[in-house]
Amino acid sequence: MPSRILVVEDDERIRSSMRLALExxxxxxxxxxxxxxxxxxFGAHPSDVALIDLMLPGMDGFECCRSLRHQSAxxxxxxxxxxxxxxxxxxxxxxxxxYVTKPFVTKELGARIRALLRRxxxxxxEPTVLSFGDLELVPEEGVLRRRDxxxxxxxxxxxxxxxxxASSQNxxxxxxxxxxxxxxxxxxxxxxxxxVHIRRLRTKVEPDPALPRHILTVRGMGYKLVP
Amino acid sequence: xxALGALVLSVTMGAISYFTTRHILVSGQENAEIHSxxxxxxxVQQEIRDGYHTVTVLTAADYGNTRSSSLLYRRxxxxxxxxxxxxxxxxxxxxxxxxxxxxxxxxxxxxGKPVIAxxxxxxxxxxxxxxxxxxTALSKTLGVLALALVGAGVATTVLGAALGRxxxxxxxxxxxxxxxxxxxxxxxxxxTRLIAGRGDPDLAALTSSFNEMxxxxxxRIEHExxxxxxxxxxLRSPLTTLAASLAVLEAHSAxxxxxxxxxxxxxxxxxxxxxxxxxDLLEISRSDAGTADVSFEEVDPAELVRQAxxxxxxxxxxxxxxxxxxxxxxxxxTRLLVDKRRFERVIANLLENAAHYGGGATVVRxxxxxxxxxxxxxxxxxxxxxxxxxxxxxxxxxxxxxYRGHAANMRGAGTGTGLGLALVAEHVRLHGxxxxxxxxxxxxxxxxxELPGEQAEVDEEHADEVRAT
Numbered sequence: 271m272p273s274r275i276l277v278v279e280d281d282e283r284i285r286s287s288m289r290l291a292l293e294x295x296x297x298x299x300x301x302x303x304x305x306x307x308x309x310x311x312f313g314a315h316p317s318d319v320a321l322i323d324l325m326l327p328g329m330d331g332f333e334c335c336r337s338l339r340h341q342s343a344x345x346x347x348x349x350x351x352x353x354x355x356x357x358x359x360x361x362x363x364x365x366x367x368x369y370v371t372k373p374f375v376t377k378e379l380g381a382r383i384r385a386l387l388r389r390x391x392x393x394x395x396e397p398t399v400l401s402f403g404d405l406e407l408v409p410e411e412g413v414l415r416r417r418d419x420x421x422x423x424x425x426x427x428x429x430x431x432x433x434x435x436a437s438s439q440n441x442x443x444x445x446x447x448x449x450x451x452x453x454x455x456x457x458x459x460x461x462x463x464x465x466v467h468i469r470r471l472r473t474k475v476e477p478d479p480a481l482p483r484h485i486l487t488v489r490g491m492g493y494k495l496v497p
Numbered sequence: 498x499x500a501l502g503a504l505v506l507s508v509t510m511g512a513i514s515y516f517t518t519r520h521i522l523v524s525g526q527e528n529a530e531i532h533s534x535x536x537x538x539x540x541v542q543q544e545i546r547d548g549y550h551t552v553t554v555l556t557a558a559d560y561g562n563t564r565s566s567s568l569l570y571r572r573x574x575x576x577x578x579x580x581x582x583x584x585x586x587x588x589x590x591x592x593x594x595x596x597x598x599x600x601x602x603x604x605x606x607x608x609g610k611p612v613i614a615x616x617x618x619x620x621x622x623x624x625x626x627x628x629x630x631x632x633t634a635l636s637k638t639l640g641v642l643a644l645a646l647v648g649a650g651v652a653t654t655v656l657g658a659a660l661g662r663x664x665x666x667x668x669x670x671x672x673x674x675x676x677x678x679x680x681x682x683x684x685x686x687x688x689t690r691l692i693a694g695r696g697d698p699d700l701a702a703l704t705s706s707f708n709e710m711x712x713x714x715x716x717r718i719e720h721e722x723x724x725x726x727x728x729x730x731x732l733r734s735p736l737t738t739l740a741a742s743l744a745v746l747e748a749h750s751a752x753x754x755x756x757x758x759x760x761x762x763x764x765x766x767x768x769x770x771x772x773x774x775x776x777d778l779l780e781i782s783r784s785d786a787g788t789a790d791v792s793f794e795e796v797d798p799a800e801l802v803r804q805a806x807x808x809x810x811x812x813x814x815x816x817x818x819x820x821x822x823x824x825x826x827x828x829x830x831t832r833l834l835v836d837k838r839r840f841e842r843v844i845a846n847l848l849e850n851a852a853h854y855g856g857g858a859t860v861v862r863x864x865x866x867x868x869x870x871x872x873x874x875x876x877x878x879x880x881x882x883x884x885x886x887x888x889x890x891x892x893x894x895x896x897x898x899x900y901r902g903h904a905a906n907m908r909g910a911g912t913g914t915g916l917g918l919a920l921v922a923e924h925v926r927l928h929g930x931x932x933x934x935x936x937x938x939x940x941x942x943x944x945x946x947e948l949p950g951e952q953a954e955v956d957e958e959h960a961d962e963v964r965a966t
Contacts, residue, residue, distance in 0.1 A: 281734050286742035294748045351730065353781075355790055373736035374774050375743035445794075457804035458841045461794060490795045490832075 274298045278308035278334060279349070280326050288321075291376045297383070305334030312338060319383050321361040322366075323349040324357055325383055332364045339365025340472065343425045345386035349374070362466040367427040368453060369460075384456030400436040402497035403484050406473055409433050414475075427452065428471050431464075434497035435485065464481035468493055503956055507650035519639055521605060526635050530565075531602050534615035534628040545622040551576045565631070570596075571624040573789055582607075582629045588939065591616050595625045604632070611636045668697075669940035675707060685787060687715040725782035729775045736772055743768055770914065776914040781862020781898070786922045793834045795951060798876045799824040801833065801840060802863045817857025819846070820880070825864025831950040833876055838923040843959050846917040847880040847944050853913055855882025855942050866947050875930075879945040881937040892934040896922040921946070 275297045279285045282303070289299045300317055302308035305326050312320065320338060324331030335346055337468075348369045349389040358369050368382050385416035400407040404417045412429055414422045424432070430452050435443060474477040486494055538916045544554040555567045564648060566582040568575060570592075575584040586607055594601040602615040611632040618625050674691060681689040690711060739849035743765050750758050783789045803822050810819045844861075851858035858880050866875035887895065889901040898916040921944075925932045930948035937943035 277501065281738075283667075283738045284741070285736060287738045287745075290745045291741040294745045351733070372733045373740055375769075375772070375774065414771055419552070450948050458837050460806055 272296055272298045273319065273383075274300060274315070274317040275383065276302065276308060276312055276320045278302045278305060278320065278322045278326065278331070280292075280323065288379075292383075295376075295380050304346060305337075306333065308334055309337055310442070312342070312344075316342065317344065319386055319399070320344055320346045321349060321379075322346060324361060325351060332360060335361060335364040335366050336398045341424070343423070347379075347382055347386070350399055356392055358460070359462055359466060362463065364469075365425070367425065367467075368463065381454065400497060401432065401473070402439065404421075407433060407436055422474055424471070424474055428467060428474070431467050432471060432475070432495075435493065439495050439497055442491045442494045443487045457492030464493070503661065503723055504650075505653040507653035511650045515639075515643055518642055518933055520637065522635055523632075526630075526632060527602055527604065529628045530613050530628070530921065531600075531615050533565075534602075534626070535600070537628060538617040538619055538626040541567075541569065541624070542622055543624050544569075544788070545593055545619075545805050567627045568629070569624055570627070571622070571659070587614055587616070589628060590624075591627075595627070599930065617917065675703070678707070678711075682711055682714070687711070687718060687787070692909050722786040725778060728788065729779040729782065732775050736775060737767075738949045740772065741769055744934040774914040774916070777779040777914050777920055781916060781920060781923060782897050783929070789927060791836045791839070793836055795832050795834055796837065798831065798833045798878070798950070799863050801835065802838070802844065802861060802878055805841045805844035806848065806861055809848045813845060813849055813852070815848065815852045815857070820851075820858035821860045823860055823862045824905065826877065828863065829865075831865065831874075831876055832949055832951055835928060835948070836924075839927065843878075843921050843924050843946065844878075846921050847946075849913065850917055850944070851880055851882035851884070852941075855884025857882060859883050859939075859941070865950075871915050874944045875947050876948050876950045877945055877947045879943050881939070881943045882941045883939065884941045886940050887942045896932065918944075 275292055277285055277288050277292070277299060279288065279301075280303050285301050287305070287414060292299050300311055300315065302311045305322075306329050308320070308322065308419055322331045322338075323332050329337075331348060334346060335377070338344065340347060345368075346366045347377065348358075348366040350357045350361060350369050350371055352358075352371065361369060367386055370379055370382055398408065398410055404416060405422070406417065407414050407429075412426070414424055414432065415428060416422065431448065434448060434451050445461040445464045446457050446459070447456040448464050449461070453459060453463060455463075468485060469479075472482050475484060476482045484495055484497070486496060488494055541554050545551065551569055551571060556567055566577065568577045568582065568584060568587070570576075570584070577584070588603055588605060590594055591601055591603045591614055596616045598620060600615075602613060604611065604613050606612070607629075611817060613630045614627060615630070616625060616627045658959045666833050678689045678691055690708050693701055693704045743761070746753075746761055747804060750761060753761065760778070780789075799822075802824075806820065808813075848858050860881050862879045862881075863876075864877055866877045887902075894900050895902060896918050898919040900918075922932050925946050925948070928948050930946055932944065932946045935943050935945065
């Protein structure tokens with residue numbers, strides 16, 4: 271069963287060429303010319319990854335991203351015009367997992383998609399349940415829940431990030447390490463990906479996100495999780 | 498300037514009032530003396546007619562008068578009473594005039610004291626009567642006046658200077674603002690404007706026309722940078738389509754004929770170059786427009802350089818072997834605050850430049866700048882190549898956009914974007930550092946960047962100390 275990718279892009283030529291390229295890589299492609307159509311398509315037939323251009327007529331990419339995130343934990347890649355603007359951070363805040371900058375190379379896009387589709391495979395000697403505070407992580411099942419059994423919803427990327435931190439409790443993980451393990455980036459990946467995802471995670475697992483007790487920032491070093 | 502004005506003014510005013518007063522006083526005194534002398538002359542004439550002896554006459558004339566001395570010239574002889582004023586003390590011009598029958602008076606200085614000599618001819622008795630008055634009182638008065646005027650002048654000058662300083666500071670303050678704003682604008686802060694002050698309408702006009710000028714300037718500059726940015730922006734959509742479509746063709750290149758495959762290779766090679774050119778143009782136009790977002794991170798310079806060299810070698814797929822990375826132990830715990838993406842581009846562009854024009858980079862060195870000691874504040878990264886080196890005349894110019902020097906005909910010349918080193922300079926400038934080209938030890942070219950460093954904030958031993966943020 272090939273993975274299904276939703277491409278939300280208003281430029282028909284780009285959309286068609288992306289379909290050709292992605293199908294060449296073995297994916298099944300669903301197209302949408304607007305944010306509204308994208309949401310509709312996804313509702314009718316959920317995809318495994320969504321690719322959303324930020325500059326869309328009508329409902330813009332941010333809004334589309336937020337709506338999609340509201341109904342699903344699907345990995346989202348935003349397509350931005352510039353990598354060094356607030357667009358990237360705003361897109362990530364809207365729920366995106368990663369981004370590519372136009373004009374992108376197909377190979378690069380393929381690598382981003384593959385990284386997001388990777389499944390969490392815990393090492394052999396690792397316990398099947400990771401816990402901290404009153405939270406439990408079950409990597410096998412992809413489930414995060416409180417000790418009382420209520421499930422905490424998080425995206426696949428947030429979950430993988432939390433697994434990395436929780437399996438190295440009390441140890442500092444640098445942004446570079448996290449970018450490599452969670453997103454498949456090298457040393458020069460964008461640290462903002464980590465920072466925004468950590469912020470989002472804190473709102474879900476910390477009793478007071480402004481004064482984190484579990485996911486701590488180690489200045490100039492990275493992040494670490496304390497139980 | 499103001500003090501000088503006050504000085505000139507007070508000297509002029511002082512001089513005018515002194516000389517006017519002096520003239521009035523002196524001519525008043527003169528008139529009085531002439532009047533008294535003519536009275537005496539009439540008296541003398543009367544007495545001589547009456548047959549009194551000349552000296553007796555003079556004594557009588559001088560009676561009760563200590564201010565003046567009388568002289569009489571009659572029939573070739575001089576008669577005087579007090580012997581205080583010899584006839585030789587009378588100016589010759591006065592004597593000649595009086596002798597010719599014209600009454601005259603003359604003010605002059607005698608023995609350092611001002612005197613008035615009045616001469617009156619008495620033709621009836623063939624005599625000339627002279628009277629010399631000392632002007633001591635008058636000169637005392639004038640002395641006091643001069644002193645007062647000098648005092649007033651000094652006071653005016655000092656006050657004027659003080660007032661001038663205060664007033665010029667006050668009235669020049671807006672001009673200082675203008676000059677400061679102009680400097681800021683020249684250094685690229687195009688948002689700088691003058692704040693319209695209250696009061697002076699001349700200044701308000703200056704402020705508004707200055708601001709208008711800067712508005713127009715800014716508009717033109719922004720228009721030009723926006724144009725470069727818009728063009729690059731518009732090129733991106735077709736480029737995305739091209740790149741994606743070419744990727745499909747590349748995936749099926751095995752099905753193509755040799756000629757088609759070669760054509761495809763040329764296409765994708767130049768498409769990559771085109772993409773980079775557009776990306777570089779966008780980056781440089783953003784930098785020009787001052788809209789580049791820089792996100793600084795604190796990093797270990799040695800690790801950063803090692804990673805950047807490895808990443809560049811990977812992404813550029815250079816044919817030349819990877820250079821050695823040498824880290825100077827003197828670097829110590831110095832850290833760098835860098836935008837990692839930009840730094841990676843700097844290293845990649847330098848390595849690419851070395852590969853195209855210098856037969857590949859041989860060694861990349863990381864160390865402290867020599868003028869900072871120990872774990873200093875500046876870090877130098879240099880890239881040496883094995884090429885023929887750069888002529889001294891081109892060393893500064895290679896950082897210009899689209900500059901094509903003597904190497905224009907070399908093998909790698911057609912493959913770059915022409916913006917590589919210009920972007921290096923731009924990125925280094927954003928980091929507050931500098932970049933230059935020189936001759937490497939082996940005769941090749943050496944490009945060196947110097948960036949301001951940071952003292953390590955977290956040392957290794959306490960690396961596990963946690964500060965929650």
